[in-house]
Amino acid sequence: VAKTSLTSPPWPEVPKLPDPVEEAKYHAEVVQKVNGMISAGQYGRLFAVVHFASKQWKITSEDLIMMDNVLEAECGDRIRLEKVLLVGADDFTLIGRPLLGKDLVRVEATVIEKTESWPKINMRFWKRHNYQRKKIITNPQTVLRINTIEIYPCLS
């Protein structure tokens, strides 16, 4: 029978997925390998994606974060950032769905500075209507220093 435009379906051929049993074996191997690497400490600098103050931040150790709000903690307090979405090193990444476990990652930060932002000017003006309003806004800001990111070998 000649091939027409309707011989094969219009969507492309989907390649078959690998065998689930073999896949499970391969996954277990990879997990063991990564666990071994973590417990042996064979990683350089770790980076993490953390959800904090309703924003997501990509952070490493010793870097500064500034958020546009007040934190109820004094300057010099050590804070643990839970809600880690992703942790990565050079050879492996741990992707959370959506979050990683608290027994797997530990991100510590210190509150350094609590200030106000530079005075931002809010102005509204309608022409020919003699309407102008000027307001100066200073948002409170907090600066955190990320001290350490640690991972523990409790993958399964």
Add this chain to the structure above:
Amino acid sequence: MVVLSAARWVRSRLTDRFWRVQEVLKYARHFRGRKNRCYKLAVRSVRRAFVRSTKARREKKRFLRALWITRIEAASLEHGLKYPAFISNLVKSQVELNRKVLADLAIYEPKTFKSLAALAQRRRQEGFLAALGDGKEPEGIFSRIVRHHY
């Protein structure tokens, strides 16, 4: 005798006109032309500058999001995936990374972005297989898809 108001011959003179004018001119010093020197022109320019900066603060968010989306699209095309497929499959795999972080990963952590693209691709194929089902047609229906070619 108690005096509640100043006598009518006492006139008050404006003594800090210089500083009131400088308050406005300091925001106009980097402008072009006479509006960085002359108060009358500067007042209008500074007012427009303030209004434009307030409106721009709202549009900056839209602009940055479009920039992140362009960057993620470029990075995912390098790995053979289109942006809608990438984002939708990441969301279906319960990975809640936002576009800002995805753009940063695409720039600074290429290996991580490659693994995310592979995750999205795998979820996409699983979705296709789940949608196609067994590949058998329902009973009593004849379709033009002929399986065996002679």
